[in-house]
Amino acid sequence: MDMAQPEHVTAASTQPVLEVEDLRTVFLTDDGAVRAVDGVSFTVGPGETLGIVGESGSGKSVTALSLMRLLEEPARIIGGSVRFQGRDVLAMRPDELRGWRGDRAAMVFQDPMTGLNPVLRILRQVTEHMVSHGRQSPATARVRAVELLRRMGIAAPERAAASFPHQFSGGMRQRVMLAIGVANDPVLLIADEPTTALDVTIQAQILDLLRSLNEEFGTAIVLISHDLGVIGTVCRRVAVMYAGEIVEEAATEAVLTDPRHPYAWALVNAVPRLDSPAGARLTSIEGAPPNALDPPPGCRFAPRCPFKIARCDTDHPPLMEVAPGRRARCWVTADGRRLPAPPIPAQAAPRSAAPEERPLLEAEGLVKHFAVGRDGFFGASRIVHAVNGVDLRLRRGEALGIVGESGCGKSTLARLVTRLHEPTAGRIRFEGQDITHASPAEMRPLRPRMGMVFQDPYASLNPRMTVADALAEPLLAHRRAATRAEARERVLKLMATVGLKPEWASRFPHEFSGGQRQRISIARSLALQPDLVVADEPVSALDVNVQAQVLNLMLELRERLGLSYLFIAHDLAVVRAFCDRVAVMYLGRIVEQGPALDIFAQPLHPYTVALTSAVPEAGRERVILGGEPPSTLSLPTGCAFRGRCPVARPACEVPPPLAEIAPGRLVACHFPGSFSRPGHLS
Amino acid sequence: MLRYIATRLAAAVVMAVLASLVIFLISALVPGDPVLAQLGDIAASDPATVLEWRAKWGLDLPLWERYGIFLNGLAHGDLGISIATRRPVLEDIAQYAPATLELATVSFLLAIGVGIPLGIAAAVWRDSWVDSAARIVSLLGVSSPTFWLAFIMLAIFYGWLGWAPGPGRIDPIAFPPEGPTGLFLIDAALAGDWEGWHDAAAHLVLPAVVLAAATIGLITRTTRAAMLDSLGQDYVRVARAKGLRAQVIVLRHALPNALVPVVTLGGLAYANLLAGAVMTETVFSWPGLGRYTFRSAAALDFPAIIGITMVVSATYLLVNLAVDLSYAALDPRVRR
Incomplete structure (x- = not known):
């Protein structure tokens, strides 16, 4: 053997x-x-x-x-x-x-x-x-x-x-x-x-x-x-499943570039890519998969299909050969035709937040350490170095993305700036007001101005409250609505804003799909008309199509309401699609920061290079970064990344400062740009 | 690990002393007066007799001084003299404890010996007749009042069928086995007295079953719930995907993970069996700590009550230590 x-x-x-x-x-x-x-x-x-x-x-x-x-x-x-x-x-x-x-x-x-x-x-x-x-x-x-x-x-x-x-x-x-x-x-x-x-x-x-x-x-x-x-x-090959059936089977490359089933088409186009055009809306299809107890008689995708023809509602298509070596379950492409490219989405006007005197949110030298038990009874207590000196500025109307792998401190950072945690050191200012050590009572008037959206729409909604009650709660608690009737009116408006039907108001969270629940969470965060929305992995628990719907909704709300976002995610393409500026975190520090498109087009920090090249996209040359991030219990000396860095040199024993090496681009590396991915996509 | 045990033992001593303090304070606050309970109405009506009696037992001293004397005695392994029996409390306890220890231990072994396998079977064959049977057994065990169960069992198996011997630890006309431990099963076995062993064992069956009944129910339900949880875990699915045999999956993969809550409950149950056998011991004329406790409480015999408290709290603390140590043995995540 x-x-x-x-x-x-x-x-x-x-x-x-x-x-x-x-x-x-x-x-x-x-x-x-x-x-x-x-x-x-x-x-x-x-x-x-x-x-x-x-x-x-x-x-x-x-x-x-x-x-x-x-x-x-x-x-x-x-x-x-x-x-x-x-x-x-x-x-x-x-x-x-x-x-x-x-x-x-x-x-x-x-x-x-x-x-x-x-x-x-x-x-x-x-x-x-x-x-x-x-x-x-x-x-x-x-x-x-x-x-x-x-x-x-x-x-x-x-x-x-x-x-x-x-x-x-x-x-x-x-x-x-x-x-x-x-x-x-x-x-x-x-x-x-x-x-x-x-x-x-x-x-x-x-x-x-x-x-x-x-x-x-x-x-x-x-x-x-x-x-x-x-x-x-x-x-090499892929089978696309929808509602219990294989709807397309072909070489993976073929499906990615030329999907022949509308559902595969939607799947391919709903995912933001690191090389898609800037500011584009994602292609999403409305509706939800059919009820598996009683699927529709015709094509199961017909109710959601943007290309459907008359026959689709009545005849259930078999898996037919639509081209040599590829099969699809679709009447539209049965004769071998291709599906059109997605409509070029209305490109949002490039947002240029005017450099204001006073940023909405400002943090300097933020540090957060957590004590986690001791080594034995008399041992020293162990400290998790979650955030180790982070500066950031968020302008009004801006979306700042924070990316990094788990344990890099991005969620802790979100909880620090909203003062759910108190920082160990550093300063936080919200509209110029120092809230670093503000008491809960002092924070209370500011709370309505900071909305939060969490990752898990299942866990963050109380299962025993109807949607209307969950949304009315902040309104009543902060006296934004004098009466229940007034609150209800506002709730219905909120629901309309995030695309939920008013007749759903008396439903409980378990009666909604994941995407709908995340819409409820977003509605709740918007209830008090915040200036800042902190979204911690808001779409990572969602299917790609639902993710596209929610991202489009958040983009639209941002333009309509002039919201500022602190957007935390591990998915780089999602961050790129959503944010103006991006900060890349590694081990509690920002290692690179700059305009989103620039960072992903030409990353300067070796970690950003590795991160962007690790995204599994077709045609992307990968740099496989070895090893794993070191423990946050004992931070490495010098540059935190040097243990995994492909271009580390002796100089890296001195921690590099986060320096501005081009207008708006900050990198914490002694050798910025010295490492680039091999088959770099232009 | 040794340091951990030492720390825990030190903490146990502190806890026991604190418990004694609480009992002392209660003894000063309860309305009952041991004088009246001991001397009877007539003698207690003579103030001189009462004063003399109080002085004799040190009850005329201030509470803190009595407590000091008690602590000093405790440090020298002396729990004082029982007011009711006029013997050293330690001697009394040493006399009654083995009977209770034997009964409680046999009950406990019975409870885990029946409860854990029954709980496992109920979880593995969920919603089958095994599960229903286990449910009925647990329900009966938990919900039957002990005194009722004791009488019923005695009435059926002793009075009616004559299968079981009557109350007591041993046949009244037989000589109890002599030996170092006071545990008849062990002493008889050590002496090679198999007739005596058999007699003691037969006398243990009914009280042990009665005492174990509620614990069997609790352990069965807890084991079943923990096993269902464990069997639903991903690692069990991985084990099935490996093509392992069902018994390996259940006993090697699921069971060790399910045992932690069972051990917690088992520790509490054992301590409870040791301390809470009053009803069973009374019905079965079992000369154990439960009856001693009952008598001492009725006589307001505070030295005896405090002595028992010390022994019981020490037992609880030791059992808890054993439970904590077995967590570490069961679950590597607890180990340092």
């Missing part, structure tokens, strides 16, 4: 690894059978890579679980067939299934933080199925486990094997999950959103690893993701 010579290379390799035909999976609910997967067919050959893309609820994850027969009640496979190297998976007895799973076919799941058992050592979790499937003896399994961990890019694999999962970061855990997945040299690896929970530079590392597993060992890969860019970096 040498790793260099996996056995399947010698196996009969003409037979497809996976043949799925007309797979149907339902969820049995009190209201009837919800058709989660409704007639899905595809084939994966030996060593092939297939991506499955779709928004949440499209059935892509259920498809993956169905393939492995890992579904749990109330889900049930009610039809179709799954053949693995000719064997009927759906007919396997429990013991056959057990012998096949984790051996010939393996699966890697989305969340590496919860996928590893917290009470078992890594070694055991990597070796147990090698031993239980009879592939290795306990002794050889141990050797192989360490070898696998090394191959997955884990430093000091022997020590890692003896550790417990909580001692690792998310990226490291996903490497362990991959080691577990490939431990028995599977013929097929199914990866369900393997990088969704990870930061962009770590995502790039894991995707690179997946690709190399496919190339080196010939493992066939089915990669499930909501992100076409992610699929594009690993998979």
Whole structure:
């Protein structure tokens, strides 16, 4: 079982690894059978890579679980067939299934933080199925486990094997999950959103690893993701799922450049790109996926389709060959025609916030440290250095983006400037008024002027309050409405502003979709007519199409109401689409700051270069940044980035100041611009 | 880890002393007077007798001085003299404690031995007949009043069926096993007296079941809930995707993660069984601490009550320490 010579290379390799035909999976609910997967067919050959893309609820994850027969009640496979190297998976007895799973076919799941058992050592979790499937003896399994961990890019694999999962970061855990997945040299690896929970530079590392597993060992890969860019970096072919069906299947490159199903078209065009024109609105389609209990008789996408013809409402289209090697489920493109490019959106007039005397928000030398317990009873208390000296100025009407990976301090910064946290050091001024150490009573009159939108629209709305009550609450609390009737009137106006129907006012949060809930959150943040809206990852929990809707809404509100935004996100393209200026944070400091378009067109700090090049977009040359950000418990000396920096030199032992090297462009690097990505897109 | 244990033990001593202070203050505040309880109405009507009696027991001293004397005694391993039995409290406790310790420990082992497997089975075969049976067992155990259950069990298994021996730790005409521990099962086994062992064991069955009933219910429900949570975790799905056998998934992957709340409950339950066997001990004429406590309280025998408090709080603190240490053993995230 040498790793260099996996056995399947010698196996009969003409037979497809996976043949799925007309797979149907339902969820049995009190209201009837919800058709989660409704007639899905595809084939994966030996060593092939297939991506499955779709928004949440499209059935892509259920498809993956169905393939492995890992579904749990109330889900049930009610039809179709799954053949693995000719064997009927759906007919396997429990013991056959057990012998096949984790051996010939393996699966890697989305969340590496919860996928590893917290009470078992890594070694055991990597070796147990090698031993239980009879592939290795306990002794050889141990050797192989360490070898696998090394191959997955884990430093000091022997020590890692003896550790417990909580001692690792998310990226490291996903490497362990991959080691577990490939431990028995599977013929097929199914990866369900393997990088969704990870930061962009770590995502790039894991995707690179997946690709190399496919190339080196010939493992066939089915990669499930909501992100076409992610699929594009690993998979040659992609199947686009909508409402339980595959609506388009083709080479990934073809779908990205020339989608033939209107839903794929919407998916491709809803995502902001780092090279899309400045200030453009995103293309979003209205509506929501159909009710899976009772899908429409015709094309399931017809109610939302911008291109629909008469036939679409009545006849359900089959998956038809629309061009050599590509299939789509669409009457419009059935004759081989292409879909038009999205309308060039009205380009917003370049916003030039006049340099005012007094910025709306100003911070100088902001520092926030958190004490987190002690090393033992008498030990020194440990300190998380969340924010380590940040200066920023936000002008009226401006949108400033803060980007960085998790743990870089961007959310803490948001909580500092809104004084949800009190800074350890530094100054904060809001309209010139020093609020650094303002008491809650002193902050109270200012609160209405700062709206906040949080990442999770599920968690930030009280499930027991109707929308009308949730929106009326701030109005009444701050005496902006004298009576309930007046508050209600204002609430209805607010709802109209963010595109919610007035008849929904008496609904509870769980009756809304994620995008609608985020609209409610935005409405709530706008209720008191704030000057500043601090949005912390407002769209990162949303599907791309909904993300486009919400971003467009926020852009529109900004123009209409003259809002200033502090916009915190990890998605660079989203920030670029939304913000005038961007600050890039690393380990609690701003390493680069400047106009959004300039920063992404020509990043000057090596970290910004790596960050922008790690974005999974087709045609983008990647710089895979090794390593992970150091711990915030003990900050490195000198430049915080030098440990990962490809161009670090001895001079970097002196911390570089954030210096203005061109008008409006600030970089904290001794050698700005000395590192640029290879195939730089012009 | 050693330092952690030492710190915890030191804290335990402080807690026990604080508990004794609280009891002392309560003893000064309660309206009852041990003089009246001990001497009876007639003797207590003679002021000279009362004064003499008070002086004899040191009750004429100020509270803080009595407390000082108590602490001094405590430091020398002396809990004072019981007003009711006129014997050293420590001796009394040493006499009654083994009976309770034996009963509580057997009950506890019964409770976890039945409750944990039943809870696991109920979670694994959720909504099956096993789950329903477990639900009924827990409901009956938790909701049956102890005295009622004790009488019913005695009436059925002793009075009617004659399967179980009557109240008491051992057959009244037999000699109790002699031995160093006072725990009959252990002493009899050490002496090789298997007839005596069998007798003691038979006498333990009914009180142990009665005492364990509520705890079985609690442990079953807690185990079931924790297992359901654990079985729904991603790592269990990963384990299934690895093709592991069901018993490995349940026992190796899900169970250790589910045990933390069960251990918390188990620790509390054990301490409760030790301290709270009054009802069961009374019905089964069990010569244990529960009955001793009851008698001492009725007699307003404060030295005995304080002595018992010290022993009970020490037990609680030790059990809690054991619980904390087992967290660290169960969950590496707790370890430093």
